[in-house]
Amino acid sequence: MYAELALIGLALWLGLPAWIANSTPVIFGGGRPIDGGKMFRNGGRLLGDGKTIRGFVAGVFWGTLTGAILVYAAPYVRSGMVNYLTVTPDMDVILNMPLLVGFMLSVGALTGDLVGSFLKRRVGLRSGAPSPVLDQLGFVLMALIFAAPFLDPNSFYPAVLIIVTFGIHLLSNTLGYLIGVKKNPW
Numbered sequence: 001m002y003a004e005l006a007l008i009g010l011a012l013w014l015g016l017p018a019w020i021a022n023s024t025p026v027i028f029g030g031g032r033p034i035d036g037g038k039m040f041r042n043g044g045r046l047l048g049d050g051k052t053i054r055g056f057v058a059g060v061f062w063g064t065l066t067g068a069i070l071v072y073a074a075p076y077v078r079s080g081m082v083n084y085l086t087v088t089p090d091m092d093v094i095l096n097m098p099l100l101v102g103f104m105l106s107v108g109a110l111t112g113d114l115v116g117s118f119l120k121r122r123v124g125l126r127s128g129a130p131s132p133v134l135d136q137l138g139f140v141l142m143a144l145i146f147a148a149p150f151l152d153p154n155s156f157y158p159a160v161l162i163i164v165t166f167g168i169h170l171l172s173n174t175l176g177y178l179i180g181v182k183k184n185p186w
């Protein structure tokens, strides 16, 4: 039981900088768009007004700050964990992640977000139009790709993070649909 909790908990731990980096631009973003208003060939905006320089910088800042808090908290969390289970080396890789990983996860998350917008514009979706799966997983996938050189290649935490992230979105959207605040369950 504790081992399963630790598996999910540490996957969330790894994902936290990317999640924060991806969600803070909504609050702190705005201003000049990254694409400077440019169009792509003849098919609409390169990225759109939803992707701003301030949002990108804010996301990297808050995501990296989250990483710093995790670095600070890790020894305390670890010393609590040892009362319940054996902390294995792969768990320690996550718990001992250096600040650089928090930074890479943040830059990766925001880059994934830009790639997502680029693809959405190419298929004719307007800024803000939902794109299920791409909106929910694109940023996590790219965050993990950016952080991959600093993670254990045999670790299963990245895979758990992808599944858990998808599960949380599915759950919250279904819940939103059931209580009537969302029109459809995706």
Ligand code: CTP
Binding pocket: 025, 026, 027, 028, 029, 030, 047, 048, 049, 050, 051, 052, 053, 054, 055, 056, 110, 113, 116, 117, 120, 126, 127, 128, 129
């Ligand atoms: N945002 C920002 N800069 C970014 C990313 C996001 O300023 N690099 C802000 C924008 O105000 C954006 C909001 O956060 O409208 C929500 O982000 P997101 O859902 O990623 O963008 P969308 O507006 O939905 O645009 P797109 O269709 O391109 O994803």
Ligand code: MG
Binding pocket: 128, 129, 130, 135
């Ligand atoms: Mg959106």
